Amino acid sequence: MIGDIAFGQFIPGKSPLHRMDPRVKIVLIFLFIVFLFVAQNFVALALPVLAALAAIFLSGVPLRQYLKSVKAVIFIVLFTSVLNLFYGGGQTLLKLGFMEIKSGGVSNAIFIAVRILTLILLSAVLTFTTSPNSLTDAIERLMKPLKVFHVKVHEIAMIMTIALRFVPTLLEETDKIMSAQKARGADLESGGLVQRAKALLPILIPLFVSSFRRAYDLAMAMECRCYHGGEGRTKMKVLHAGKGDAAACAVSCLLCAAVIVCNILLPGSLT
Amino acid sequence: MSEFISAQDVSFAYDPEEGQAPRNVLEGVSMRIRRGEFVALLGHNGCGKSTMAKLFNAMLLPTGGKVFVDGMDTVDEAVLYEIRRRVGLVLQNPDNQLVASVVEEDVAFGPENLGVPPEEIRRRVDEALKAVEMYDFRLNAPYKLSGGQKQRVAIAGIIAMQPDCIVLDEPTAMLDPRGRSEVLRTIHRLNREQGITIVLITHYMDEAVQADRVIVMDDGNVLTEGTPREVFSQVELLKKHQLDVPQATELTYRLRGMGFPMPCTLNEEECVEALAAYLPPVQAG
Ligand SMILES: Nc1ncnc2c1ncn2[C@@H]1O[C@H](COP(=O)(O)OP(=O)(O)OP(=O)(O)O)[C@@H](O)[C@H]1O
Ligand SMILES: [Mg+2]
Numbered sequence: 001m002i003g004d005i006a007f008g009q010f011i012p013g014k015s016p017l018h019r020m021d022p023r024v025k026i027v028l029i030f031l032f033i034v035f036l037f038v039a040q041n042f043v044a045l046a047l048p049v050l051a052a053l054a055a056i057f058l059s060g061v062p063l064r065q066y067l068k069s070v071k072a073v074i075f076i077v078l079f080t081s082v083l084n085l086f087y088g089g090g091q092t093l094l095k096l097g098f099m100e101i102k103s104g105g106v107s108n109a110i111f112i113a114v115r116i117l118t119l120i121l122l123s124a125v126l127t128f129t130t131s132p133n134s135l136t137d138a139i140e141r142l143m144k145p146l147k148v149f150h151v152k153v154h155e156i157a158m159i160m161t162i163a164l165r166f167v168p169t170l171l172e173e174t175d176k177i178m179s180a181q182k183a184r185g186a187d188l189e190s191g192g193l194v195q196r197a198k199a200l201l202p203i204l205i206p207l208f209v210s211s212f213r214r215a216y217d218l219a220m221a222m223e224c225r226c227y228h229g230g231e232g233r234t235k236m237k238v239l240h241a242g243k244g245d246a247a248a249c250a251v252s253c254l255l256c257a258a259v260i261v262c263n264i265l266l267p268g269s270l271t
Numbered sequence: 272m273s274e275f276i277s278a279q280d281v282s283f284a285y286d287p288e289e290g291q292a293p294r295n296v297l298e299g300v301s302m303r304i305r306r307g308e309f310v311a312l313l314g315h316n317g318c319g320k321s322t323m324a325k326l327f328n329a330m331l332l333p334t335g336g337k338v339f340v341d342g343m344d345t346v347d348e349a350v351l352y353e354i355r356r357r358v359g360l361v362l363q364n365p366d367n368q369l370v371a372s373v374v375e376e377d378v379a380f381g382p383e384n385l386g387v388p389p390e391e392i393r394r395r396v397d398e399a400l401k402a403v404e405m406y407d408f409r410l411n412a413p414y415k416l417s418g419g420q421k422q423r424v425a426i427a428g429i430i431a432m433q434p435d436c437i438v439l440d441e442p443t444a445m446l447d448p449r450g451r452s453e454v455l456r457t458i459h460r461l462n463r464e465q466g467i468t469i470v471l472i473t474h475y476m477d478e479a480v481q482a483d484r485v486i487v488m489d490d491g492n493v494l495t496e497g498t499p500r501e502v503f504s505q506v507e508l509l510k511k512h513q514l515d516v517p518q519a520t521e522l523t524y525r526l527r528g529m530g531f532p533m534p535c536t537l538n539e540e541e542c543v544e545a546l547a548a549y550l551p552p553v554q555a556g
Contacts, residue, residue: 217367
């Protein structure tokens with residue numbers, strides 16, 4: 001069933017990371033991602049990498065899940081690393097015609113590869129351990145200060161919630177429409193790009209029409225249940241950060257401070 | 272029983288399409304729904320049942336006449352959300368009524384909109400899910416539920432707002448027989464045990480037979496109303512307006528037409544009893 005793919009992201013569990021306040025989790029992961037880019041030498045880079053490894057260990061999610069998410073982007077990682085091989089100074093290691101690979105290039109390539117891989121792993125930790133609902137909920141609360149600038153925070157979160165809710169429904173519907181069109185002799189698999197794109201039209205149009213119908217129905221159902229925007233609205237689930245969250249914050253801040261110290265004390269590795 | 276919803280000489284026209292004159296969908300309908308009763312609303316396609324349902328909870332406002340809910344006029348904006356809280360509307364397609372991707376969060380949607388405090392919402396959500404026997408599914412994703420289960424979750428979402436009345440617009444039209452009986456059992460129990468007033472719009476006569484009172488609409492008017500027996504004994508009138516009667520009623524009606532003096536029966540048991548009177552007793556042994 002295609003519906004399962006879209007929701008294969010969140011892996012339910014009871015690990016310390018699953019129990020963490022999603023707001024804290026988002027902020028800390030974001031912090032580490034920033035510091036991945038702040039780090040200028042291998043020692044400094046090692047700190048957020050260590051944090052990522054610790055998070056992976058604490059998440060209790062099987063390693064093969066992480067490997068899967070790395071596999072999905074391995075091409076991009078290789079591509080950027082290979083490009084970086086040809087930059088940077090230092091000793092010449094290899095000469096390929098007019099291009100040469102220098103020692104600086106090798107270290108650059110490794111540095112960048114580690115950076116991207118860690119970035120992927122950190123975001124995987126977030127999506128694996130946080131349900132889509134807590135994620136939107138946390139984003140809504142984190143963005144609340146933006147209300148001052150007239151950002152429609154509640155509306156954005158509502159849109160995300162509804163989108164998440166309807167992804168499987170619409171996938172299922174696409175499946176049905178495709179079968180229906182195939183049963184009428186539609187050929188979706190052969191032909192060139194243009195032909196295939198044309199063949200998609202009889203699928204997209206009914207899907208569009210039915211989506212509008214659904215949107216109309218849903219809006220009415222929401223109004224029937226007294227929906228009138230974010231004003232005066234409460235939430236069943238209250239988020240509260242506990243001792244574990246405080247500890248995680250403290251450790252993370254220390255690590256980030258260490259990254260800055262390493263940056264100052266040691267020479268940069270990127271050339 | 273005191274009167275809960277009262278529609279007085281209500282007429283209604285949808286906004287006409289460009290260049291067309293507005294057409295009255297309802298023309299001077301009066302009906303009363305009493306507190307605690309179970310009413311079935313019948314009528315052929317396009318006779319204005321859904322329109323009536325939306326007038327009951329102020330989703331639509333009458334273009335003529337008045338609708339009162341517990342004494343409150345539905346055109347009064349100040350009580351709009353109070354009316355919608357008291358009269359919950361459940362629609363036909365369960366897929367398009369669920370907002371959240373977790374069952375319990377969907378049920379919490381109504382109370383959240385009403386600004387109920389978090390602990391109280393939790394309590395109401397658990398209670399509502401137990402009332403429709405979906406408590407064990409509270410952490411499931413709605414798209415993984417059967418049609419009948421989805422519709423029960425939609426009902427729980429209304430119950431969590433603590434309504435006095437639930438209006439259901441063909442809640443079983445998209446369900447299989449099993450889902451249909453689940454939903455019907457649930458609403459009958461809510462009516463009996465919690466005293467919630469039920470208005471059930473349906474095309475299934477066997478559902479209508481189980482109501483306390485039946486109202487039949489025809490092209491924007493009330494055709495007839497009364498207990499199921501009173502209404503379904505008027506077979507000619509219903510047929511003239513392209514309405515069905517329960518199968519048992521139809522059978523005894525036809526037999527009556529063939530000269531067998533039969534009572535009007537509403538369900539299989541009554542029908543069997545009436546037929547048995549004409550059969551020779553079975554010889555034992
Ligand atoms: N949004 C709308 N705009 C314009 N006309 C409408 C709208 N909704 C319904 N109508 C018209 O109003 C009339 C009554 O519709 P309504 O939906 O109330 O009938 P119904 O009794 O619920 O029918 P059904 O049994 O098919 O559900 C119909 O003739 C319909 O075409
Ligand atoms: Mg209708």
